[in-house]
Amino acid sequence: MMAILRRALWLVLIVAAVGAVTWRPPALAEAQAQSGAAVRTAPAGHRVGATPGKKGATDYWLESQTTRLTAKYNDGTTAVAGRGTDGNFETKLSDRAGGEVGRFTVNRAAADGGTDTVLHYAARSGEALYAYGEANVRPTLAWANTQAYSLSKDGGPAAASGFEWRNGLMRRRGAGARDVEQQLAELHTEWSGGLSVRTARGSAVNLQWNDRRSLNGELLVSRLVRDGVQIGEANWFAKEQVLIWNIPGVTAGSLTAEQMKTYGGWPFKPDAEWLNLQTLAFYHFKTAKDRQGAVAARTPPPSRTRQVLDLLVAPVQANEPGCDGLHWLDGTVLRFCCDVHDRCYEKYGCSSRSWWQFWSSWTCDLCNVGAVFCFAGGGNGKGPFHPFPL
Amino acid sequence: MIRWTSVLVAGAAFTVAHLVQTLAWQTWFHGSYDPWFLNSGRAVVFTVALLVFAGAIVSAADWRESIVRGANAAAGALAAMIIILAVVGPGNLFPIVIAFGAVIAVTSTGAGALAGWGMHRTMKT
Secondary structure, X not given: OHHHHHHHHHHHHHXXXXXXXXXXXXXXXXXXXXXXXXXXXXXXXXXXXXXXXXXXXXXXXXXXXXXXXXXXXXXXXXXXEEEOXXXXXXXXXXXXXXXEEEEEEEEOOOOOOOXXXXXXXXXXXXXXXXXXXXXXXXXXXXXXXXXXXXXXXXXXXXXXXXXXXXXXXXXXXXXXXXXXXXXXXXXXXXXXXXXXXXXXXXXXXXXXXXXXXXXXXXXXXXXXXXXXXXXXXEEEEOOOOEEEEEEOOOEEEEEOHHHHHHHOOOOOOOOHHHHXXXXXXXXXXXXXXXXXXOOOOOOOOOOHHHHHHHHHHHHHHOOOOOOOOOHHHOOOOOXXXXXXXXXXXXXXXXXXXXXXXXXXXXXXXXXXXXXXXXXXXXXXXXXXXXXXXO | OOOHHHHHXXXXXXXXXXXXXXXXXXXXXXXXXXXXHHHOHHHHHHHHHHHHHHHHHXXXXXXXXXHHHHHHHHHHHHHHHHHHHHHHOOOOOHHHHHHHHXXXXXXXXXXXXXXXXXXXXXXXX
């Protein structure tokens, strides 16, 4: 009898060991997509392309290359938004004297489950506001600056009346209308590749253009700089709805409201953020086209030695969506860590070699450290030491 | 302290597991990426089962050396895993993949060695 019991005990131990290895906690499995859901088909002739007035993938890609965005407002307030390698943002708000007024962070992963955006505003007074992001609002650095400035002007987190979403911004309930764009005096976009654009607000008085037309009224002047040297300029005349740009040796031209009538007019209200990105786009896409013959990357044919080497090590450079080599975890909260790591690798041109060639790029190392930290923290975006303040 | 038989048995078990997964990746394991045991839950279960079995066999052969043989089996499985991963393509998360795989290999062979030791003791009594 004892022998049978002992055998049964060992069998239970084996089953428990196998189960312990293959079991995934419910929290890990909760994000798995439900199978069997009906496929929604689009009717023939239905427009599925870009929606006029809504930002598209190109705009978000251009924005994603921005490393730092500095906004100066008419009242002397300055907002500086920076992007971390984990995809989160932080805006530091300071007053005319340079004293810090508050900090606003956009954490895309901090919410339970890892899918929501969590917004945090901490005022100089020590009061803080935590809120979930709005589903219709896709945070950008410019949005973070505007939101931080708006919260500061609404009285900070201490508003007794609570907050509400209004036109894509968290506002103090009952607060008066505010056009933050009109209060923006200057916007400085620092982009990848040593490029930057600074747009300032001005006014034009009978500015002669093309010997036929004089331009007046509100003006946005954008200056494109590469490695500290100005290489181009773009101007937006709001009253006349005219965009003029000139990047010597690259591209020059203009767009007027009359020309845009064919397309139904300007599909959005141009602002400083758009002008900065548009100026960068003129330069980036035109130079890429001139250099490669196409905007998409064109690589020269590899040498024979390279082909043999690629045959041997091609899989090393492969990058699949999700967790490469760990697709078992694709449906879990850890997927977030892999996606952030993939984005980070794409952004900085890293490959699997970056793990051992740690001396070649510290940026790639930061991507890797972020992934390890994220995995160790169970994909909650807070790392393994949460809730300890490390 | 190296027990080559244990190393080779566990290494062979992992290799056999990988070969079976490669042959029946779509049908048995419902894999959608390259055949690799951490790319499918079923493949994880299958590999763990073979490693537990391998650990049990090497451990049951000499119960007084169960721990040493179990550790050698874990090293063999780990070595086979790293070699196969290098061949199939490590991907851009490979150190984390190796860490995950190592935990599974060591736990499985360890559990197998424990089971083999227990079975030997049980049969002896």
